[in-house]
Amino acid sequence: MTSTTSGEFELIARYFQNWPSFHTSNTSIQIPNGDDCLVFKSESPIAISVDTLVENVHFLSSSPAHGVGYRALASSVSDLIAMGAKPIFFTLAITFCKDEVWLEQFSQGLKQAAQDFKIDLLGGDTTKTKLKNASVITIQVHGECETPIQRKGAKAGDLICVTGNIGNAGAAVELLEQTELNEDQHALLNSFYYPKPPAHLLPELANKATSAIDISDGLLQDLLHLCRHSQLQACLEVDHLPLSSAIKNEHDHKQAQKFALTGGDDYQVCFTIDAKHQQWIEDNHITVIGNMQTGLVDIVDTKSESITAQFSKLGYQHF
Numbered sequence: 561m562t563s564t565t566s567g568e569f570e571l572i573a574r575y576f577q578n579w580p581s582f583h584t585s586n587t588s589i590q591i592p593n594g595d596d597c598l599v600f601k602s603e604s605p606i607a608i609s610v611d612t613l614v615e616n617v618h619f620l621s622s623s624p625a626h627g628v629g630y631r632a633l634a635s636s637v638s639d640l641i642a643m644g645a646k647p648i649f650f651t652l653a654i655t656f657c658k659d660e661v662w663l664e665q666f667s668q669g670l671k672q673a674a675q676d677f678k679i680d681l682l683g684g685d686t687t688k689t690k691l692k693n694a695s696v697i698t699i700q701v702h703g704e705c706e707t708p709i710q711r712k713g714a715k716a717g718d719l720i721c722v723t724g725n726i727g728n729a730g731a732a733v734e735l736l737e738q739t740e741l742n743e744d745q746h747a748l749l750n751s752f753y754y755p756k757p758p759a760h761l762l763p764e765l766a767n768k769a770t771s772a773i774d775i776s777d778g779l780l781q782d783l784l785h786l787c788r789h790s791q792l793q794a795c796l797e798v799d800h801l802p803l804s805s806a807i808k809n810e811h812d813h814k815q816a817q818k819f820a821l822t823g824g825d826d827y828q829v830c831f832t833i834d835a836k837h838q839q840w841i842e843d844n845h846i847t848v849i850g851n852m853q854t855g856l857v858d859i860v861d862t863k864s865e866s867i868t869a870q871f872s873k874l875g876y877q878h879f
């Protein structure tokens with residue numbers, strides 16, 4: 561095991577996991593707490609996930625409301641995609657401290673994401689806070705989940721893949737307050753406010769991947785969850801990370817890699833898959849970044865040196 565401490569995850573484990581169960585022993589709960597979604601078994605299994613965005617934690621008070629709305633839903637939908645679940649409906653609880661112009665733009669961004677991911681808004685709760693800069697947005701998403709992909713299930717020899725490009729959103733965080741932007745910086749901010757979790761890969765992803773997680777905190781921190789749940793080691797080829805031209809233009813190679821490894825907010829999917837699916841991987845422009853192997857739970861490079869040991873932070877931690 562690595563000696564990495566995880567404040568947020570330790571708190572969850574200490575206070576909110578392994579509670580006495582009244583129903584999980586019956587067959588209706590297929591996958592309980594611990595994955596990107598829980599899965600409730602009914603005629604058609606349903607995946608459920610809830611996520612909160614807090615002002616000045618997940619976005620700034622000055623952030624464009626349209627982007628905040630889009631991002632709120634897209635970042636929740638990514639948990640469904642990572643579970644192999646088709647988005648169906650969501651509920652929205654919003655506590656806001658802004659004016660109605662803000663709410664209108666927020667709703668337009670949210671609606672755009674709902675259209676892009678084909679997901680229905682079926683309820684919620686709308687409240688106002690008098691506290692300044694204290695908006696909180698909570699979205700619960702529900703999806704059809706015939707073949708759930710879990711964080712466990714990776715096999716030694718499986719390829720490790722990521723969808724899309726990673727690192728852009730991490731690089732965008734330092735641009736959030738910048739008013740004058742060049743084209744590349746604009747592209748980075750666009751990735752932050754308009755993430756595109758790979759819904760187009762369903763249902764094949766669900767049938768082929770052996771384990772998966774969405775990249776919300778940072779590749780290293782999120783991939784380490786796959787390692788822990790599957791009790792395997794990840795061997796990463798860091799030079800194979802999919803980096804956009806925008807991040808390469810804006811940053812030197814080491815810094816761009818650091819954003820991709822630890823920045824987070826990508827909402828792409830990191831998954832493992834048998835190498836026999838190589839053609840499908842290529843056809844879908846998915847990047848192979850390494851493979852799973854037996855060994856201590858950790859992420860190492862091709863020379864078997866620990867990559868996690870090289871970073872003080874593997875990803876975003878709330879505590």
Ligand SMILES: Nc1ncnc2c1ncn2[C@@H]1O[C@H](COP(=O)(O)OP(=O)(O)OP(=O)(O)O)[C@@H](O)[C@H]1O
Nearest residue numbers: 572576577593594595596597609611639774776777
């Ligand atoms: N307050 C809580 N009570 C019960 N379970 C929790 C609580 N907070 C987190 N969890 C569970 O702990 C696991 C890890 O949580 P975490 O927020 O890291 O995952 P996640 O929901 O996939 O995150 P993200 O939205 O960043 O992708 C999840 O299975 C989540 O449901």
Ligand SMILES: Cc1ncc(C[n+]2csc(CCOP(=O)(O)O)c2C)c(N)n1
Nearest residue numbers: 616617618619620776777823824825876
């Ligand atoms: C203003 C601002 N500063 C920093 C960040 C970076 N950030 C915040 S939470 C998080 C992880 C995902 O959240 P969660 O684990 O709650 O799902 C990341 C990468 C941001 N988005 N906005």
Ligand SMILES: [Mg+2]
Nearest residue numbers: 596639774776
């Ligand atoms: Mg997740």
